[in-house]
Amino acid sequence: MTKAKGPDHHGDPERPDSAAKWGDLHSRALSAGVLIAVGVAEIWLGGTMFAALVVLLIVIMIWELARMTDISASEPRVSPILHGVLAGVALVLALWLQGFLADFALCLPALMLWLSPGHDRPLRAVYALVILVAGYALVDLRATAGPVAILWLVGVVVASDVLGYFVGRTLGGPKFWPRVSPKKTWSGTIAGWVGGGLVGLGFVILAGGHWLLLPLSALVAFAGQLGDITESWIKRRAGVKDASAVIPGHGGVLDRFDALIGAVLLLWVLQPVLALAPLMAG
Numbered sequence: 001m002t003k004a005k006g007p008d009h010h011g012d013p014e015r016p017d018s019a020a021k022w023g024d025l026h027s028r029a030l031s032a033g034v035l036i037a038v039g040v041a042e043i044w045l046g047g048t049m050f051a052a053l054v055v056l057l058i059v060i061m062i063w064e065l066a067r068m069t070d071i072s073a074s075e076p077r078v079s080p081i082l083h084g085v086l087a088g089v090a091l092v093l094a095l096w097l098q099g100f101l102a103d104f105a106l107c108l109p110a111l112m113l114w115l116s117p118g119h120d121r122p123l124r125a126v127y128a129l130v131i132l133v134a135g136y137a138l139v140d141l142r143a144t145a146g147p148v149a150i151l152w153l154v155g156v157v158v159a160s161d162v163l164g165y166f167v168g169r170t171l172g173g174p175k176f177w178p179r180v181s182p183k184k185t186w187s188g189t190i191a192g193w194v195g196g197g198l199v200g201l202g203f204v205i206l207a208g209g210h211w212l213l214l215p216l217s218a219l220v221a222f223a224g225q226l227g228d229i230t231e232s233w234i235k236r237r238a239g240v241k242d243a244s245a246v247i248p249g250h251g252g253v254l255d256r257f258d259a260l261i262g263a264v265l266l267l268w269v270l271q272p273v274l275a276l277a278p279l280m281a282g
Helices: 025-044 047-068 080-096 099-115 121-145 147-171 186-207 213-238 253-274 276-280
Strands: 175-177 181-185
Touching: 025 047, 025 147, 025 253, 047 080, 047 099, 047 121, 047 213, 047 253, 080 099, 080 121, 099 121, 121 147, 121 213, 121 253, 121 276, 147 181, 147 186, 147 213, 147 253, 147 276, 175 186, 181 186, 181 213, 186 213, 213 253, 213 276, 253 276
Parallel strands: none
Antiparallel strands: 175 181
């Protein structure tokens, strides 16, 4: 497990040299590329194939969470791989079952992480449940709101991350939440909201979406930022730089999808009230 050298060792905006200032540009670009690829895959695949893709991602993310929060990475009492496999089986069951049984299936991997030895057991259990619910919600949103809604969601998350990154690194300024995320600034956070809103505006103008998409896009962008902050905070507490090395040189799957987790959860909670499909078509 790669140990972190410090909370601000990677792309610290307060260091004067440009190499440090823009040090994580490649990983940010990769994140955007991966999210866009998933959005395109969603449009083309849909149905069972897309659900299988989501299940695979959830398996890897739970494995990463279990791995980085183990007391001993060399001799874990319960293999992180088993935690990941259990998460995949649970998500498949939840997608197949209904009601209480589906809820119970989603809770099982979180319960196992709580009972297994490791760092921050209640925290990692709650985060595991968040990941699983987000995976379930993403598949459900595809079925109920349609592929255009997923494309918009991915676009909001990518635009928020890209614009927030460049504005935050360029302008700097007061920190948004220094105790939890020392690198994030208010300038970058607000720029992220603007980026999300611009995507919403694009869907309004080009696709005939409802004007409500503008504030909703900014709100979803903020939820994505909170998802990013949450995963960074958990990694910092675990003393690791990346969730894993699944993507050589760029970290893990959880590092690439942390913002999408927060955005999906908010959208799924609001979806019964908002009726996303009509919003996409005006």
